[in-house]
Amino acid sequence: MTDKYGAYYRTIGIFLDLILLNLSGVIGYFIVLTFPESLDRPQISFLHIMLANVVWFNMAQVTGLYRNMFIKDAIPTIKEALGSLLLFGLVLVLLMVTVTELDVFSRTILLTFLLFAILFLTGKIGFLLWRRAWRAQLIDYKPVIIIGANTLGQELKKHMDGQMILGYKVVGFFDDNSPIDLKQPLLGNLDEAIVYAKKNRIKEVFCVLPDSCLPKIHSLMREADREMIRFKMVPDIQDYFKKNVTVQWFGHLPILSARTEPLEIKINQVLKRGFDLLISSLVIIFILSWVIPLLGLLIKLGSPGPVFFRQLRSGKDNEPFYCLKFRSMVVNAEADLVQATKKDDRITRLGAFIRKNSIDELPQFINVFLGEMSVVGPRPHMLQHTAEYSALIDQFMVRHLVLPGITGWAQVKGFRGQTIAQDSMEERVKADIWYLENWSLLLDMKIVFLTAWHVIIGNENAA
Numbered sequence: 001m002t003d004k005y006g007a008y009y010r011t012i013g014i015f016l017d018l019i020l021l022n023l024s025g026v027i028g029y030f031i032v033l034t035f036p037e038s039l040d041r042p043q044i045s046f047l048h049i050m051l052a053n054v055v056w057f058n059m060a061q062v063t064g065l066y067r068n069m070f071i072k073d074a075i076p077t078i079k080e081a082l083g084s085l086l087l088f089g090l091v092l093v094l095l096m097v098t099v100t101e102l103d104v105f106s107r108t109i110l111l112t113f114l115l116f117a118i119l120f121l122t123g124k125i126g127f128l129l130w131r132r133a134w135r136a137q138l139i140d141y142k143p144v145i146i147i148g149a150n151t152l153g154q155e156l157k158k159h160m161d162g163q164m165i166l167g168y169k170v171v172g173f174f175d176d177n178s179p180i181d182l183k184q185p186l187l188g189n190l191d192e193a194i195v196y197a198k199k200n201r202i203k204e205v206f207c208v209l210p211d212s213c214l215p216k217i218h219s220l221m222r223e224a225d226r227e228m229i230r231f232k233m234v235p236d237i238q239d240y241f242k243k244n245v246t247v248q249w250f251g252h253l254p255i256l257s258a259r260t261e262p263l264e265i266k267i268n269q270v271l272k273r274g275f276d277l278l279i280s281s282l283v284i285i286f287i288l289s290w291v292i293p294l295l296g297l298l299i300k301l302g303s304p305g306p307v308f309f310r311q312l313r314s315g316k317d318n319e320p321f322y323c324l325k326f327r328s329m330v331v332n333a334e335a336d337l338v339q340a341t342k343k344d345d346r347i348t349r350l351g352a353f354i355r356k357n358s359i360d361e362l363p364q365f366i367n368v369f370l371g372e373m374s375v376v377g378p379r380p381h382m383l384q385h386t387a388e389y390s391a392l393i394d395q396f397m398v399r400h401l402v403l404p405g406i407t408g409w410a411q412v413k414g415f416r417g418q419t420i421a422q423d424s425m426e427e428r429v430k431a432d433i434w435y436l437e438n439w440s441l442l443l444d445m446k447i448v449f450l451t452a453w454h455v456i457i458g459n460e461n462a463a
Contacts, residue, residue, distance in 0.1 A: 010066045012208060013127070014057065020119045021056055028111035052092060052112075059087040074128050079442065081124045085117055141169040143200070147193050147220060148208035149175035149182050152236050156204070157184070171202065176237035190216060194223045204230045218346075262439040263402055271352065271441050274372065279366040279375045290361060302350045305331040308363055313380035316403045321372045323380055324353070324363035328355050339385065358455050360401045376444045377405025389425055399432040402439075408433035414452040420431055 058067060063083045096161050144160075146153045152175060170184075174193035178186050188196060190209075197205055201273070206222060209217055217233070226229040237256060248255040293350075296307040309327040312320045328351025329344070331453045347355065353362045367373040373380070378399040381389070390396045410431035415424065435443070 006081060010069055013066055013069060015438065017120060021052060021116050024115035024119060025112045028117055033109060053128045055091050056088050059091060060084045061332040062087060069096050071222050077124065077128060077374060081121060084185035089113055139165055143171050143203055144168050144204045145171050145174060145193060145197055145202055146208060147174050149173040149179055149186060151210060152234060153208040156206060158235060164384055194220060194227060194229060196328060197229050198227045202308060203429060206232050206234055208234045210236060216362060232293045233376040237454055259437050261436060275441060275444060276368050276375050288365065291362060298350055301328055302348045304331045312388040314383060315372060315380060316399065316400060318400045320383060324366055326354055328358040328360045361406055374403040376408055377403050378408050379411065393426055393429055395433060396429050402436055407447060408432060408449040409447060412447050
């Protein structure tokens with residue numbers, strides 16, 4: 001998208017945020033001045049003020065906060081705003097301690113940061129609401145033509161018409177053949193495309209012709225270059241992939257991947273592992289430390305056998321691992337072969353309660369701490385079920401590209417417990433693959449929250 005006043009609004013956005021930062025500092029300074037002298041005396045100099053402004057500006061550049069302000073959707077904008085605040089706080093604290101030797105716990109600094117965070121986030125939300133109302137008027141639409149009136153060309157036009165933020169307005173098609181179902185009349189044949197573009201001051205054309213028309217494509221490309229018209233190719237990869245793909249370049253060779261995988265990026269792996277360690281440590285220290293002896297005693301009193309049930313399940317890269325659970329059944333020879341069902345005779349009275357409320361899954365936080373599982377991810381299956389479903393369901397093994405989880409997107413969407421029908425498992429697999437392709441730390445947090453809510457209200461699908 002090309003916005004009419006993008007550079008102006010970007011500059012205005014930077015200055016407004018700096019004004020909010022300095023205003024927060026002024027307010028914080030005078031609030032602290034009202035405190036008794038023994039509590040805190042502000043020791044803020046011009047150096048500190050300049051340092052804070054420079055740090056904020058650079059952290060915002062690192063996160064890309066002011067880049068493509070009218071293109072980005074609301075959620076990425078908020079994520080970048082929160083990321084900027086986090087980096088700003090961390091770097092500011094580090095500099096205050098190591099460079100300026102200012103007391104990092106100074107009330108002025110803490111108050112300034114809190115005030116700025118509130119004003120800044122409020123301002124961002126206000127900007128998003130304003131942008132929503134004025135977005136269409138701020139777009140400078142580029143007239144473009146599509147060379148090729150085939151199915152791909154019509155889909156391209158439909159996408160451009162539906163995504164106004166791209167900033168394109170399709171004038172029409174050029175092709176030697178007119179499809180019967182073409183909703184917009186042809187403007188001419190292929191030889192007339194570049195001539196029309198030059199005459200009507202169209203500076204960008206999209207070519208969707210198939211590979212069989214390669215000589216014609218080269219001819220049109222050379223003609224467009226002579227007239228200083230940008231020529232963009234749209235390859236038809238629908239026969240290979242049915243959704244978004246990622247592209248890598250090995251020299252001049254484009255490499256297409258069937259799906260995006262955010263967790264292939266190292267920083268995302270570090271973030272997810274940090275999240276897992278934090279959550280699992282808190283659960284182990286504050287919950288399992290007293291639940292294990294208490295529930296262990298009740299399990300022992302209910303039926304003879306071990307407290308924990310260890311079962312081999314399929315992990316990342318289909319590597320087996322021992323998944324831990326509180327034992328909810330009487331000891332039986334079919335535990336590793338037959339999936340639990342509702343009103344299963346093997347389930348104890350206590351077991352029915354802890355399964356319904358997902359308490360039996362709590363020991364899996366130990367698996368998470370050991371790196372065998374993640375807090376959020378596709379649920380691991382018994383080895384036998386993995387072999388069975390992989391033979392029946394396409395893409396079933398894709399879910400094993402990431403660590404299995406205690407909970408997952410499929411579970412919060414209602415696909416949990418006993419799986420009877422194949423179509424139910426197919427929906428679960430689709431949800432797991434969607435999670436793999438759309439992972440973010442915020443998504444993990446959302447899933448954890450929804451899982452906690454389901455635990456509170458109970459789940460009828462639990463067997």
